[in-house]
Amino acid sequence: MSDHAIFARLRALLGTSGVERDADGLPCATPDTADALSLVCRLAHEEGWKIRIEGRGTWLPSDAPADLAVSSRGLDQVVSVSPADLVATVQAGATLDSVRRRLAEEGMWLALDPPGRPERSVGSIIATATAGPLRQGFGPVRDHVLGCTVATGDGRLVKAGGRVVKNVAGYDLTKLHVGGFGGFGIIAEVHLRLRALPRADVTLLARGPRDTLTSAARDLIAARLLPGALELLSPALAAEADWILAARFVGTDAAVQADVRRLSSLGELPWQPVPTDRTAAFWSMVSRGSLGGPITLRLGVLGDGIDDSIDLLSHDLDEGLVAAGAGAGMIRWTGNAPVEQLRAVRRAGAAREIPMTLERAPWALRRALGHFGAYREGVGQLVGRLRDSFDPRQCLSVALEAGND
Amino acid sequence: MKPELIEALGRIVGPRWLRHRRAELATYTMDGLPTRESYPGVVVMPKTAGEVCEVVRLLHLVDVPFVARGAGTGLSGGAVADPDAVLIALGRMNRILQVDPCRRRARVEPGVVNARLSEATAPHGLQYVPDPSSQAACTVGGNVAENAGGPHCLKYGVTTNHIVELEVVLPDGSTTRLGSRQGEPWGPDLVGLFVGSEGMFGIATEITVRLEPLPESVRTMLADFSTVRAASQAVSAIIAAGIVPAALEMMDRACVAAVEASIYAAGYPTDAAAVLLVELDGQTDAVEAEAKTVVSLLQERGARTVRSASTPADRARLWQGRKKAFGAMGRIAPDLAVQDAVVPRSALPDIMDRIEEIRLSYGLTISNVFHAGDGNLHPNISFDRRDPNVAGRVHDACRDIMAACVAAGGSITGEHGVGSDKIDYMPSIFDAETLGAMRAVRRVFDPAERANPGKVIPLHACREWRAARGVR
Numbered sequence: 001m002s003d004h005a006i007f008a009r010l011r012a013l014l015g016t017s018g019v020e021r022d023a024d025g026l027p028c029a030t031p032d033t034a035d036a037l038s039l040v041c042r043l044a045h046e047e048g049w050k051i052r053i054e055g056r057g058t059w060l061p062s063d064a065p066a067d068l069a070v071s072s073r074g075l076d077q078v079v080s081v082s083p084a085d086l087v088a089t090v091q092a093g094a095t096l097d098s099v100r101r102r103l104a105e106e107g108m109w110l111a112l113d114p115p116g117r118p119e120r121s122v123g124s125i126i127a128t129a130t131a132g133p134l135r136q137g138f139g140p141v142r143d144h145v146l147g148c149t150v151a152t153g154d155g156r157l158v159k160a161g162g163r164v165v166k167n168v169a170g171y172d173l174t175k176l177h178v179g180g181f182g183g184f185g186i187i188a189e190v191h192l193r194l195r196a197l198p199r200a201d202v203t204l205l206a207r208g209p210r211d212t213l214t215s216a217a218r219d220l221i222a223a224r225l226l227p228g229a230l231e232l233l234s235p236a237l238a239a240e241a242d243w244i245l246a247a248r249f250v251g252t253d254a255a256v257q258a259d260v261r262r263l264s265s266l267g268e269l270p271w272q273p274v275p276t277d278r279t280a281a282f283w284s285m286v287s288r289g290s291l292g293g294p295i296t297l298r299l300g301v302l303g304d305g306i307d308d309s310i311d312l313l314s315h316d317l318d319e320g321l322v323a324a325g326a327g328a329g330m331i332r333w334t335g336n337a338p339v340e341q342l343r344a345v346r347r348a349g350a351a352r353e354i355p356m357t358l359e360r361a362p363w364a365l366r367r368a369l370g371h372f373g374a375y376r377e378g379v380g381q382l383v384g385r386l387r388d389s390f391d392p393r394q395c396l397s398v399a400l401e402a403g404n405d
Numbered sequence: 406m407k408p409e410l411i412e413a414l415g416r417i418v419g420p421r422w423l424r425h426r427r428a429e430l431a432t433y434t435m436d437g438l439p440t441r442e443s444y445p446g447v448v449v450m451p452k453t454a455g456e457v458c459e460v461v462r463l464l465h466l467v468d469v470p471f472v473a474r475g476a477g478t479g480l481s482g483g484a485v486a487d488p489d490a491v492l493i494a495l496g497r498m499n500r501i502l503q504v505d506p507c508r509r510r511a512r513v514e515p516g517v518v519n520a521r522l523s524e525a526t527a528p529h530g531l532q533y534v535p536d537p538s539s540q541a542a543c544t545v546g547g548n549v550a551e552n553a554g555g556p557h558c559l560k561y562g563v564t565t566n567h568i569v570e571l572e573v574v575l576p577d578g579s580t581t582r583l584g585s586r587q588g589e590p591w592g593p594d595l596v597g598l599f600v601g602s603e604g605m606f607g608i609a610t611e612i613t614v615r616l617e618p619l620p621e622s623v624r625t626m627l628a629d630f631s632t633v634r635a636a637s638q639a640v641s642a643i644i645a646a647g648i649v650p651a652a653l654e655m656m657d658r659a660c661v662a663a664v665e666a667s668i669y670a671a672g673y674p675t676d677a678a679a680v681l682l683v684e685l686d687g688q689t690d691a692v693e694a695e696a697k698t699v700v701s702l703l704q705e706r707g708a709r710t711v712r713s714a715s716t717p718a719d720r721a722r723l724w725q726g727r728k729k730a731f732g733a734m735g736r737i738a739p740d741l742a743v744q745d746a747v748v749p750r751s752a753l754p755d756i757m758d759r760i761e762e763i764r765l766s767y768g769l770t771i772s773n774v775f776h777a778g779d780g781n782l783h784p785n786i787s788f789d790r791r792d793p794n795v796a797g798r799v800h801d802a803c804r805d806i807m808a809a810c811v812a813a814g815g816s817i818t819g820e821h822g823v824g825s826d827k828i829d830y831m832p833s834i835f836d837a838e839t840l841g842a843m844r845a846v847r848r849v850f851d852p853a854e855r856a857n858p859g860k861v862i863p864l865h866a867c868r869e870w871r872a873a874r875g876v877r
Contacts, residue, residue: 084641084751085780107645129594140588142597143566156868158842162834164747165779166563166819168552168601169827169834170861171843175565175597179590196647224530224618226687252647254694255687262688300589302508329587355591372592378581382849383592389845400592 001047003027006068009047013039022062022069028054032074034149034157034188040070041186042155044395051153052397053182055124056093059116061294063363064397072123075188078102086194087146087163092123092187099192109197111138111228111250113283115290115323115332115359123187129179130298130359132287133229133248136328142178144193150177150185153391163191176386179357181371183398184390200256203248203279206269213245214306216268217326220247221303223266225259227327229283232306234322237289237334245269245326246286248279292321293335295342296360299349301331309354316345332359339368350374363399370401406446406491410467414449414491417459422450422497433474433492437539438482438826439740439790440799445472445486450494454514454572454580454610457493461608462578464491470855471576473604475516475547478539480743481824483551483603483860490858493608495546501525502611509616510569510586515546515609519553522614531616534561537820538731549609552601554820556652556727559778560686561617563820565600572611573599576851586613598846603822604857606850620686623651624696625720628708629677633657634754636679639706640777641750643683646702648695652684653778654727657757660734660772660785664726667733671726677709681777682727684720730774731785737770738787742799746807748815750780759809760784767798781819782810808833823861832866841868 007027010019022028031037044051052066072093079089083106097118113132114125129141147161160173228250238244249256290296301309320335346356358371415423425447434442451457472486474494486492498514506529519540522533536555554563570584584596630636661673673680685692714720734741748756764771775782788795807817807830817830844867
């Protein structure tokens with residue numbers, strides 16, 4: 001079907017304001033309800049059209065080959081915030097920034113600080129499971145999502161999970177969509193787990209050689225300190241001469257003061273507090289650091305493997321922009337590299353039992369490598385069948401594995 | 406069950422570890438749910454993952470269903486098998502394979518008893534946090550299947566937040582590993598999908614869990630209130646103050662009365678409408694300071710008395726009544742329907758009023774004990790199932806309680822699972838499309854639907870079934 005015909009069909013479905021042309025001239029649907037989103041998917045499924053999931057276009061490049069794009073810009077509402085229940089319902093296209101501001105008005109907080117810009121959509125953060133430094137104290141993205149409404153590739157609207165903190169009714173389909181890169185459907189709306197806005201939020205920095213900092217980080221964790229974030233930053237990312245270890249303590253005044261006192265008593269490193277009025281800017285700099293190159297990947301690495309894994313990255317790629325959760329089991333690298341070198345990292349990682357996820361890259365690389373790629377035996381088959389069940393005609397243009405269209 | 410199959414299963418696990426005579430099977434006819442009883446066709450007790458794999462592969466070849474079972478403490482009928490199915494009892498797979506204190510991980514077999522794991526990690530200053538009330542008996546494998554919770558999940562999360570890697574035997578007998586030791590998946594989050602799948606996606610034969618440091622200091626406080634509403638408001642005030650207690654548990658008057666009349670008497674004030682247990686943990690200085698705040702919040706919200714304990718013995722005494730509440734209720738009547746539902750926390754006072762109305766209208770005894778911090782209720786109905794007049798009332802009261810929780814924006818189960826007990830309520834919270842999607846995911850793991858058949862998903866309510874029958 002011609003491009004014009006697709007445009008016209010979408011207009012008939014969503015009205016003139018619900019379709020536009022994106023920068024490449026591709027018809028771009030901007031549904032403003034979950035139902036409308038599912039109708040677009042249903043139509044694409046019936047016609048066999050490929051869908052590029054665009055979100056707000058602030059994380060993955062909008063370059064997947066497709067017959068139409070679906071943007072979440074029309075789904076940008078914070079539907080409800082229940083401070084007493086510590087739950088918010090948010091549409092996928094709402095920006096992190098707008099959600100944060102709205103929550104702060106109610107004394108609430110979402111303990112997520114993903115890489116990228118504050119205009120990132122909540123849907124993109126969840127679909128790519130890109131947790132930031134706060135993962136150390138508050139867990140990965142999956143721990144913050146109580147439920148979600150998803151339009152499947154064949155246009156069904158599936159409502160997984162719920163709005164309560166504890167819920168074991170039925171299978172936990174939400175987990176499939178958190179970090180599923182849209183391969184199992186397009187997220188329309190999510191229920192998020194909130195916390196009370198922390199009374200105290202203190203960040204301290206230590207500078208020095210990398211191995212000194214990683215060893216100090218391990219000692220800090222072993223001393224049972226409870227940092228909200230404990231992030232090792234490469235000189236390039238921190239725009240400094242040396243590596244930086246950033247410790248962030250969030251919580252009640254009493255808990256934060258206790259941790260800061262304990263930190264000073266460890267005495268290994270000269271810790272310098274970041275002035276309160278510059279804390280937000282510092283962490284925003286860390287988040288934006290991951291946009292300093294066209295490719296971002298993460299490795300699953302525990303504290304004792306961080307040095308080796310950064311060596312591996314430095315050897316196969318370059319030292320680049322590295323942010324490593326010193327206790328949280330993850331290293332994030334941003335930079336540029338040809339596909340062969342990225343393959344080498346994934347192979348070397350797999351040999352060490354280290355999973356590598358391609359979080360952000362141009363389509364050619366995503367297609368060549370896949371977001372995941374190195375499945376264990378039997379897993380690839382399960383993932384393939386799961387995709388078939390959510391997107392039987394493979395309308396969603398998402399490269400979970402290498403070579404997938 | 407065909408004799409040839411029984412014989413072949415015996416060859417795999419050894420005849421000593423197979424039960425097929427009716428008297429032997431009686432032990433396995435129920436789990437913790439008193440209202441469902443069924444004799445399995447045969448019970449096998451494998452000792453290794455290899456044996457599980459062989460058993461499941463054989464059952465795949467002969468197209469016979471199976472049900473995995475841990476300690477049988479589940480409360481939703483999930484570990485009960487029909488006569489045409491093989492019950493695979495995993496209690497013999499009870500080895501703690503590795504404790505890695507440096508990386509804060511432990512690798513265990515599914516039959517390891519929950520409390521034993523924390524005992525084994527305590528010398529390293531570490532704990533496995535999820536602590537269901539049955540932790541002295543229930544197994545980690547069963548916890549994975551049900552995504553079990555417990556009082557300390559308010560701060561630390563439920564089972565799914567603590568499982569990083571699984572070795573699983575799929576219903577066709579193949580083995581695969583999901584997740585990674587680090588907690589970062591090798592693909593989509595199949596560990597998250599598997600946990601809580603109630604034994605319908607396969608059998609976990611090896612489980613790697615995340616361990617948390619034992620807190621330096623713990624303070625337990627017990628406050629009593631003259632109304633449930635005041636106690637609920639105290640809970641909200643604590644959370645709004647930015648304090649995340651390790652546990653926030655409430656018991657109502659009936660529950661306190663049952664506890665205090667039993668050998669588990671903990672000195673709870675029997676004239677109180679609600680007793681609230683608040684536990685704080687963390688660094689000593691922080692716990693002391695937060696405890697002061699909590700005490701004043703409790704008093705401001707109308708606590709009549711506040712007791713506080715920080716030594717293990719004193720804390721254990723405050724906790725005893727809560728931990729043994731279900732046991733204490735055994736004195737009231739021979740059977741106890743331990744119900745489980747969730748509401749948004751702000752709906753707690755209203756839902757308690759509604760449960761009281763339901764209790765009165767059916768003339769039943771209901772004691773409430775619940776995880777107030779996360780709105781997870783356990784209205785427990787004491788009854789005697791030999792009384793033909795009571796079973797129907799218990800069923801109807803449960804149905805009404807579930808309906809009230811769903812209407813309040815909650816869920817039909819917070820930690821016990823759906824099993825067979827709650828299957829009829831599933832359409833009240835999930836539409837046909839979503840139930841259909843769940844079934845489709847199940848069929849990815851188990852195309853023939855032989856693993857724990859007949860649980861969780863009411864097939865008649867799934868979209869494809871409705872479409873086929875022209876139901877709207």
